[in-house]
Amino acid sequence: MEEVPGSVGTSASFSLRLGQTVFSTASLLFMSLGVEFYSYTAFCYLVTVMGLVIPWSFTLAMVDGYSVLVKCPLRQPGILVIIVIGDWVLSLLTLAAACSTASVVDLLLHSNSSYCPLKLCRRYQISAAMAFLSWFLSFASSLLNLWLLPSL
């Protein structure tokens, strides 16, 4: 069986998972250190999704790091199916959260500045951008793992 770069248990996958964890944490922090995020549904949703993505990516980063260290890639089809399904669901949820946040921030920026001081809005924008980056890495992970699945 050939090795797919970026699938579970490789160093490329470790980098992808680490990137997801970093971007999700950044998105969560930029959003939740603001004081008013709980008054917008989209922002609450982003915080909830990021709260799911961070432990998932962190756990898989640990698994990948361990696999790389002991040089024994994970190849149980059952576990891989769970990882692929979890990745797909979380990647769709992240995309939805990022789009919702971006559109709400855009509306707040353009409609009326009294709702959203510029400094706060910039932080929301950075948070949405971080969520998009996290989605991009998560999408790459799920595609690469899906690619590996038929060869097992």
Place this chain on the structure above:
Amino acid sequence: MEEVPGSVGTSASFSLRLGQTVFSTASLLFMSLGVEFYSYTAFCYLVTVMGLVIPWSFTLAMVDGYSVLVKCPLRQPGILVIIVIGDWVLSLLTLAAACSTASVVDLLLHSNSSYCPLKLCRRYQISAAMAFLSWFLSFASSLLNLWLLPSL
């Protein structure tokens, strides 16, 4: 080679495509018959995406209908790859548009009723719901076609 229900050239696929066309058209009409959609970025984005999804789904519905009539399913790997990639891209775009629209409508409904008369807002909500239904069918199509791809 076994037949995958819902892949290109079957009657299940024809129903899925027809459903996508109907829901996308409904979403576009509910949105664009309102007078103010072009003042919100998210709504313009939804209209643009629906303008891409409708011809795509309609063309594939025609192809499926023709394949069912002449009883000769489409099995060229090259064409199938193009259909799978197009489906995935359009399904992600539709999800993004539906989420953006839903979050903006939610914000408009809760923040201030002067921005959005209730009757207009209900139409935007229906439009977002139709976009979600269209995404769901489009996601099903792309999953089923992706499932068929390795067997070719």
